[in-house]
Amino acid sequence: MPPSPQGDERTSRTPLLEIVIPAFNEEERLPGGLLQLCAKLARMPFPTAVIVVDNNSTDFTAEIVSAWPQGAVPVRLIHCATPGKGAAVRAGLLATKASLVGFCDADMATGLDALDAAVGLLIAGEQVVIGSRAHACSDVENRHSTARELGAVGFRALARMIVRGVSDTQCGFKFFDGALVRQAVAGLRTPGFAFDVELLARCVGLGAAVLEIPVQWRDVPGSRFSLARHGVGILLELGSIWIRLRAESRAGAEPAWDPLLNPIGYP
Template sequence: MEVSPPDAATDHTVLEIVVPAFNEEHRLPDTLVGLRRALGELGVPCRVTVVDNASIDDTAGIVAGAPSGAVPIRLLHCAERGKGYAVRSGVLASDARYVGFCDADLATSVDDLEQVLTLLAGGADAVVGSRAHPDSVVEERHSPLRRWGAVAFRGAVRQVVRTVSETQCGYKFFRGDLARRVFEPLCCGGFAFDVEVLGRMERLGARVVEIPVNWVDVPGSRFSTVRHGWQSFFDVASIAWRLRRVEIAPALPIVGLPLPQDVTGGAAAAGLRP
């Protein structure tokens, strides 16, 4: 990696989580409570940033009216519609040592954030949740059409991202300086933006660790197989074309790590707690 590691002594926020939100007034209250609880248990300065992606409901009001607490919550606005654009806005606005994102429905459990933080502090450039990991617990209610579409999509993605088994889980964390470098030139604003992010990281030689997740298919997904499926395939082809001449730097192989039974020494052992 050519990007130098961050200097912890100059950082205030250690971990920031970006939550892209489009018309999420009903789910956000519980999501913010859950995120604050999980981040508060880390014992290091954290922050939640909700990016209102041109919502037409009271998403912004819910965030602005959230009570103050040990984990601050801030509101950003992204007028350009698209999950990728919303996440990009939040990442580029972050000055945290580590930054990541999760979905507003909290379909992926955030109970393993200490493990995520420990892996990042231990040298990983990115930690990505993978529903394809053999130790993942996945409860899904997708239609056969969407399941077959996912298989075809993973096949198309391999022309861009060669070393990550599953790119679309909305649970990814990065070294802050590297994330800002990767998200700055991001062109894909749709649901396939993860592919471009991971493709760019792979070409930088980033050290990426896949971890298992506990994931539940929460009703109300914004992704529509009919409306967004073909667009996602088109976006992957466009990403492959944009990155076709970018050489892939040598990188350590992806390591699928099971969650340890005891991570109570995580943040403290990594030297992140005061």
């Protein structure tokens, strides 16, 4: 089907908002997620675009994106050679040019109604707006195992030592001032699931405040995360983040903070 005239007009302009979706073996969940996201973005009153970042998926993820019909919301595929969600999000964010950018998961576990609030807050001057399942007004439908929930409690306690004041660093729904996040993500070194902690720490190190907003979140079956496969790796990643940021701070590099003497924090 040829793109609509409206699509021609919207896609010829530089997007104001670009959204990155990291995707690994997502042939089941991605088509529905992309449909939802594109429908939502097509209703926004400015040009938008989507970037899907694939890590050598062994299923039809890449083919699905390559063949995606280019309508009012262009959808572009990027390959990332380094495995991991963090590496993929980094590659996607670095490929953006828009003044507002963000990322969300292929399963659209976070309800897209929150996008209006996130974009409105960024336009009003916020620099980092993130979905938070810990927000008192969030509506969360969680089917995680007890083991994963216990692991999450431990993770949150450790993550708070690096980004104090953020209750939920791991919700896959984060939006940023484009220039800020491109600068922050350039230094990101965490390839796996703990990358959000380093990214938020780097944004705060650059002087940004993190605003958590309520979301509707439902656990979508088909998660790529496995406590058995990723649990230890995540802990190691947290330790590396702490050490790396501390070393950078001591060397006088950005971000200029020390997690011991001057922990990233909010009032």
